[in-house]
Amino acid sequence: MDRPIPIPCAHDKVFWEAVAEDRLVVQKTSNGNWQSYPRAHALDDPMKQNAAPAFEAVAGTGTIENVSVVHRSFYPAILAPYAFAVVRLDEGVCMTCHIVDAEPSEVRIGDRVKVTFIEIAPGKKIPCFKPIEASLAT
């Protein structure tokens, strides 16, 4: 396969529908805890005694928790070098992503980033992150 394309299913359909519209949503449990990736149950309520977790809009900003620059890609449609990163959203949960609109070798742990949406196949987008310019960061 040229690259893996995400295929939505019942429990994460809302997430991928939002991504298709350039919006980032994350699940929040009835106890007020954020959780990601999406699940059909709340991690803090595994017996489903309360309402199911609901998708809520998030700021889409975060900090790079970790990054590795991939120089040898195993997928023909993912061109190296690329910055493979884990971003911790300001809400506290982590997302795997690419850091785009940046020179991969200059991406650093601790950098502030903002979500952006990249089309990887016709009609198929995935959330990625890009640097927040220092001058714009507060």
Next chain:
Amino acid sequence: MDMNLLSRAAIVGAYESPRRKANDIHPFQIFHEVIAGALEHAGLTFADVDGLCVTAGDVGEGGSTEDVIEVAEYLGISPRFVDSTDVGGCSAIVQTARAAAAIACGMADTVVVAYAACPRWFPLGPTNPMSWPVGPGASEMPYGISSITAYGLYAARHMHQFGTTPEQLASVPVAIRANAALNPNALMRDPISISDVLESRMISSPFHKLDCCVVTDSGGAVVLTRRDRANDLRKKPIRMLGYGEAIGCIHTNQVADFTASPGLQSGQRAFNAAGLTPVDVDVAQFYDAFSITPLIGLEDLGFCKNGEGGAFVASGAIGAGGSIPINTDGGGLSSNHPGKRGVFVLIEALRQLWDESPGLQVKDCEVSLAHGIGGFFSAASTMLLARS
């Protein structure tokens, strides 16, 4: 695990295939070779075997789903106990503990734990992914994860948080290559320097090519039997003093701490069960798919403090004459790594106790440690061993 379970079984034989490139050889042929080799080593035959533990369901291992049945069918045996627990690279060590428990409970008398794979030539592929881009894996697979990148994240975070340097990381493959130079079966035997590692091609930062393991076609097996039957066999029986296992996460976005691993828990469980501490260990085999893997393993198990692994591995402690020689056969970084090298980690830990290491034999070795890792620091198993 209850010490009584471990003490009712003993490891009585082991064999590592000398093969490193096995073009056209089906992995099941190697399964047969290594099981026969381990039985011969123990002074047993296939007629004695009533338990079989394998993972063979990954591409390169030759099997499909229900893989343990397919391997048993090929071998021509009908064991009354089987286990195909698959937690990645450390599966064979995990299965060895399962085998000991099965023997203690009377489910089997003599169990073979085997592994073989031929990733260099196997005509189907690529290797199975850790997950699919549907469900949990949709959060990660679209971004092109590989084991090199996943472990690279652990190394990158260690460097960021503790100031670990590329030179310190490189001292791991350099030390292990020195052991491989002594092992006639090791794939790579020419000594290397820190600068050789740093000047090799960058694959996924911070890993250069020589921070990464070799890829081989090979296999290995160990044999366990009832403790009360072990004394009249060919080799001195090996006792399992303590064992622990733990699992963590498969997806990088779920990792709580990139500077530790489930090895922290598996190590504590093994040392507690044995009533030992790291100073009691004479020689240790650490899973070494990448330079960071033994470094974090040494920290997790308490051979040095969390964050101090870089200075520790660069100090000479892990080499010949050091306080804790590791990967004495050349490990996965230089000798043998078909995909799940936990069986070789265990075999070399055993060979040290039998005075049969093909690489750096530690003199008067009494307590030997095997520490396996699976997935992306996703599973860990630790076993402490001694001669009976």
